[in-house]
Amino acid sequence: MASKFQNRLIGTIVLVAIGVIFLPDLFDGKKEHYQEQFASIPLQPEIADQEEYAVIPEPEFEDVVLPQEPVSAVIGDEGFKLTSDSKMAAVVKSAEPLAVKPQPVELPKANNINSGWVVQLGVFRNFENAHRLVADLRKAGFQAHVFPKQPKLGDLARVVVGPDVSKDKLSDQAVQLEKLTGLKGQLVRFNPLNP
Structure with missing residues (x-):
């Protein structure tokens, strides 16, 4: 038969084991489980047939006749003239004569005089x-x-x-x-x- 000491030792081991196993669960209280919450993407809303959409008009094109040769512009006392190699193509008279005075261009001087x-x-x-x-x-x-x-x-x-x-x-x-x-x-x- 077992002695009183052995019984007490076994009883103490059993109590400590129960305490180690079950006491942490008792003292933790309510356990919270964290789950990631995903926001779902909403479905595409239904488009009502009653909505009106703006219609973009088609671009309008005009027929433009371009000269075959290169064109140069001349500004003079008479107004503005467009000329091509085959003489004058058009003359446009302005309300006021254009007075254009050429501005002298100053270039940087050598040695910063x-x-x-x-x-x-x-x-x-x-x-x-x-x-x-x-x-x-x-x-x-x-x-x-x-x-x-x-x-x-x-x-x-x-x-x-x-x-x-x-x-x-x-x-x-x-x-x-x-x-x-x-x-x-x-x-x-x-x-x-x-x-």
Whole structure:
């Protein structure tokens, strides 16, 4: 026969097993099962026969007679004339005579002869120092810039004041700039294509 200790040990093992198996289900409470809910695509609604649809009219074409040869246009004192190689095809008289004056086209000059001037104050390796000087100059009321605007590795920063078309005005500013910054500026031509 089994001793009291063995009976108690078996009873304890059975109770622990029941607790391990059934107690988690009791303490979980109501179990929720999540299911994905799919929204079904509605069927195509029935179209009522009573609806009216707009009818797009057919395009209208006109017969146009084009000349066989190339046509050139001439504007003169008499009005507007269309001519082809086989003499004049049509003459259209306008209510007012057209006065067209040809505008002279100015081409860019070589070496920017008529470009403006700038006062170059210095060339800096450190862009922060150049930007600090430009900020001080702008606070003093000067039009100052750092070139190049977007530097690459190894580029040097040039600080300039200007541009201005008046060389005399900038030379007067160069004296003021020397008193303000202590840098002797150099007057150079401004190249708008490569500042």
